Amino acid sequence: MIGLVDCQSFYCSCESVFRPDLKDKPIIVLSNNDHWIIALNPEAKALGLKRGLRFKESRKIIDNNNVVFFSSNYTLYNDISWRVMENLRNLSPQVEIYSIDEAFIDLFGFKNLKVYGEVIRKTIKKQTRIPTTIGIAPTKSLAKVAQRLAKQMEGSLLLETAGDISRALTITPVKDLWGIGSAYAKKLELAGIRTAADFINIPEWVVKKEMTSVGWLLQRELKGIPMAELTVEVNPRKGIISARQFSKPVKDLSIIDEAISYYAELAVDKLRKQACTTNFVTVSLEAFGRARHASAETTATDYLPDIISVAKALLKKIYSPDFEYWRTTIFLFGIEPVSGKQINFFDYNSSKKGYLLKKVDEINDKYGQHAIHPCASEFREDWGMHRNYLSPNYTTRIKDFPVAQTLFNK
Template sequence: MYGLVDANNFYASCHRAFDPTLEGKPIVVLSNRDGNIVARSNEAKALGIGMGQAFFETKDLREQHDIRVFSSNYELYGDVSARLMSVLTQFVPDVEVYSIDEAFLLCEDYVGIYPSYSGLGQDIREKMKQWLRLPVCVGFAPTKTLAKVANRLAKKNPELNGVCVLDSQEAIAEALEHFPIADLWGVGRKSAGKLKRNGIETAAQLRDVNDDWIRQTMTVNGLRLVHELRGLPCKLLEVNPPAKKSICTEPGFGQVIPDLTQINDALTVHLSRVCEKLRRQESLCGAVTVWLRTNPYRRTPGNGQPAKQYSNSVTVRLPHPTSSTLEIVKYAESALKAIFRFGYHYAKVGVMLTDLVPQDYRQAGVFVSGPDERLIKLSKAMDKVNKRYGHDTLRMASQLYNPEWPMKPQWLTPRYTTRWDDILEAK
């Protein structure tokens, strides 16, 4: 049996965990530049606020219903997520971290100390509420896809008290009978539309389709989904997930930037972050892609006309795979200079590392012998120092000491669990 533990309204719940006065209040969490709503509490959802809705459109609602607003606090969310996953390993040893607020459990061999799967689920809920002040829902089923279905039912049906167990053919059949096809894990908007056009609107109908037809319509992944709905596990638990095939980042600027020097600084900072992730998963990269783009919604000050738009990208293949920030930065900066155009106000610069290989990969080229091992060791030493003393304690010379480009979130809360200066004080 698989279990799926999912924190309810995770971003909003993280803020409530450190501020009890927010209980029962509608909460919205904003995107990187405070432009759109990326998370909502149940109270905010009940007011009709949509996911991804522009923040300015909610002005009247905010004034009428005292909606609490927060900027995204990813440092806080990441640390609370790590604590959540750590607590789950105290119940079962086999835990797959699926996302920042979700984890799969392999629990059929560890339920003996509980009277039932429902008892295990309730204990998980109680401990999460007591230790982390996080509300969670738990679903149990013979496959990961059915566990997803069970978890969604646990969220949607208050009478289940946050735990749904699908441990019999009768319970599974009843759950799938009216479960919308669009809510199934692995069914996207296009696939859902295609299935509906063929008269398949519920999970039960999809479960009963012909294998050949589903393979032609949704490829082998759709066939695996159907088998999982029939109770045949096709997606096994990934306790040690495979290394990523690419690593990228594209944070926006706090304001539009026309200056190459500041954009180059932002690129260097972003690249340093993704290179740290590259080394953390013990990989080397063989290519780097850099892109620039303006804000498509920007208006020219004064006349209000749409501003000039520009976007471009370029990929540079490295002479040899490496994880050294110093080596990769040289090629990334050259790529940025190649696509930069004067006369535009840029909103974002992005960088992506691709062609990733294991860190022990070495293959000499015709004109180069391989990566400089000294630079790789130097980058790893910088990682150790920065991990102990904080980001950018050691940094590239091209990183400005007091840059003007970073985002300045207006409603950012303290990082309660990761910064000494932000620890809550008892009064």
């Protein structure tokens, strides 16, 4: 049996972990530069707010209903996500992280799964203060169906018997099936296939012909035939992108230079966390009506100063003082594991570079991202993202750690 654990309203839940005063209050989280609503809890949805609405255009509803709003704090969300996943690893022998707030878990051999599903939810809630729902079924696709229904109940749901599965498929719209895009959903509905139960009754050869092997695999999974195993190993990314929109148009090369250095630092941090090196660096620069990019091949490296040097050289090739720029991006490609890196006999300082970066990583892990960094990548407010409603990094920055106080009656 496979379980799918989903964190409820994850970004909003993270914001309320250290704010008990926010219990039952409507909460929304905003996009980069505080432009759009990207996450909201059920209380905010009940007011008519939706994901994708502009923040400014929604202020009347927000202000009239005392909606609490935050800038997106990905440092906080990633750390709490890690804590949730670590707790899941203590509850299951195998965990496949599906997204920042979802994970498949192996429940083979566990008894009384209905009770154990609640044990998992209560443990995660106790250890992290994050509410979850869980769907348990014989296959990944059925676990996704179960989780969707469990989310409506704000609890856990076990699909174990044929009757359980049949009832769940009958009330699941075909458009809500995992892997069914809007085009296929529309095509199926026009053919009278409106539920998951209808979908599994289509002849397999028809599904394979009309929807390729992907649709066929989904259909077999919904029939209770496991076709997709848990993937515990995390495959390195083929490319890493670090990009931000400036808070206002920028013309000064020195400011753009600082920005690309800062974004290079963010990209290399991701690169090093997956123990990889890069062989290609691309930098792009966008102005209104103009976009330019330049690329360079490098010796396989994860050394930040070298990557910054390449990025700054590429930036000079594409920069023009005649334009005001609103976005810059750095791409790292040709990603390969450090273990597969070929030795460069002419780089006599490679061991020293490795030792230096190891110490930098240790300091940043302890005191927070960007605690120690190259001078070239100094973050400045005149080009950085607007995050005017950013919450503290409660779990990763010492100065933001919550302080417990006890009040004694005299």
